[in-house]
Amino acid sequence: MTKLVIDNVSRIFPGVRGGAPVTALTPTNLSVAANDFITILGPSGCGKSTLLRIVAGLDRPSAGEVRLDGRRITGPGADRGMVFQSYTLFPWLTVAQNIAFGLREKGRREAETRDIVASYIDKVGLRGFENHWPKQLSGGMQQRTAIARALANDPEILLLDEPFGALDNQTRSLMQELLLGIWERERKTVLFVTHDIEEAIFLASRVIVMSARPGRIKADLAVDLPHPRDYKMKTSPEFSALKARLTEEIRVEAVLAATEH
Numbered sequence: 001m002t003k004l005v006i007d008n009v010s011r012i013f014p015g016v017r018g019g020a021p022v023t024a025l026t027p028t029n030l031s032v033a034a035n036d037f038i039t040i041l042g043p044s045g046c047g048k049s050t051l052l053r054i055v056a057g058l059d060r061p062s063a064g065e066v067r068l069d070g071r072r073i074t075g076p077g078a079d080r081g082m083v084f085q086s087y088t089l090f091p092w093l094t095v096a097q098n099i100a101f102g103l104r105e106k107g108r109r110e111a112e113t114r115d116i117v118a119s120y121i122d123k124v125g126l127r128g129f130e131n132h133w134p135k136q137l138s139g140g141m142q143q144r145t146a147i148a149r150a151l152a153n154d155p156e157i158l159l160l161d162e163p164f165g166a167l168d169n170q171t172r173s174l175m176q177e178l179l180l181g182i183w184e185r186e187r188k189t190v191l192f193v194t195h196d197i198e199e200a201i202f203l204a205s206r207v208i209v210m211s212a213r214p215g216r217i218k219a220d221l222a223v224d225l226p227h228p229r230d231y232k233m234k235t236s237p238e239f240s241a242l243k244a245r246l247t248e249e250i251r252v253e254a255v256l257a258a259t260e261h
Contacts, residue, residue, distance in 0.1 A: 009064035047215025081150030
């Protein structure tokens with residue numbers, strides 16, 4: 001069943017101080033099935049984050065439209081959960097209060113909210129840190145909290161914009177396994193923006209490759225690696241073959257982007 005449709009979406013930003021307009025996205029089309037895990041891969045400045053922000057309702061397309069469950073997206077909504085690269089927790093709320101924020105805004109009963117929060121604290125491995133403030137947490141723990149906050153609202157689709165980009169390699173690998181484990185259990189529909197090729201393959205059921213700006217979808221590659229997945233899969237011949245193919249796709253676009261600038 002189709003969950004999300006990106007229909008002929010383009011985005012042109014006005015020029016700065018009378019300069020020429022900047023085309024971030026050329027007309028882009030993408031269909032996402034329910035329970036799919038899509039990673040969007042591309043060189044810096046290719047419009048992948050712009051596309052994700054349009055799906056989130058944080059930006060509007062210059063042309064075209066996005067539909068979730070057949071409904072046109074015109075702004076932010078509780079049916080979409082967003083996790084950013086920067087840490088976006090409320091510093092005046094504890095871990096548990098951050099996770100509960102959306103549930104309380106929806107008016108969920110206190111006992112029900114407590115149960116949901118406790119469940120996600122366990123799922124993201126934060127038992128014992130419920131009453132810590134964000135400033136007391138590592139970057140990885142902050143992003144675990146942000147993912148739990150997004151999932152606790154039971155969104156129709158989870159949107160992640162390079163959420164592990166600021167983490168060290170070891171923490172990043174652990175967070176990839178954590179997120180993938182949650183997805184394997186809950187089968188949420190996911191759109192995940194990254195510039196990391198290994199991350200894109202390891203997480204995805206499909207990898208979308210975007211061209212250098214102006215962004216367009218250059219390739220749509222199925223990842224037929226079995227589940228459950230763990231870090232050892234990254235050394236398999238099948239994984240290496242996918243990585244080699246995507247490395248070449250991205251290298252061509254990175255060279256084009258560097259040439260333009």
